[in-house]
Amino acid sequence: MVKKVIVAKTSDIPVNEARAFPVGDRMIAVFNQGDKFLAMDDFCPHMGASLAGGWIDGCTVSCPWHAWRFSLTDGTWLDNPKIKLDIFAVSVEGDDIHVELPDE
Ligand code: FES
Numbered sequence: 001m002v003k004k005v006i007v008a009k010t011s012d013i014p015v016n017e018a019r020a021f022p023v024g025d026r027m028i029a030v031f032n033q034g035d036k037f038l039a040m041d042d043f044c045p046h047m048g049a050s051l052a053g054g055w056i057d058g059c060t061v062s063c064p065w066h067a068w069r070f071s072l073t074d075g076t077w078l079d080n081p082k083i084k085l086d087i088f089a090v091s092v093e094g095d096d097i098h099v100e101l102p103d104e
Pocket of ligand 1: 063
């Protein structure tokens with residue numbers, strides 16, 4: 001069972017940028033790739049920077065503090081795939097961006 005949560009309007013996130021939104025007890029970064037939105041944990045596992053403030057290059061984001069790079073498609077740290085952030089399915093209904101969360 002998944003829970004869909006509206007996190008933002010499509011106009012809230014410029015193309016090739018991201019914003020972080022509180023969802024439950026976590027922050028989720030939503031990335032606008034122009035033709036689609038992707039969502040991932042916002043919390044960098046190194047020292048906790050907000051990945052929504054990172055540099056986006058295609059399907060990767062580099063952490064703004066020390067440049068660890070993560071795949072936006074599967075959440076893996078590209079230098080060590082053993083570390084993986086949660087990613088979330090995203091859908092757009094009208095102007096609303098929905099993020100799907102698994103039941104805890
Ligand atoms: S806090 Fe993200 S790489 Fe250091």
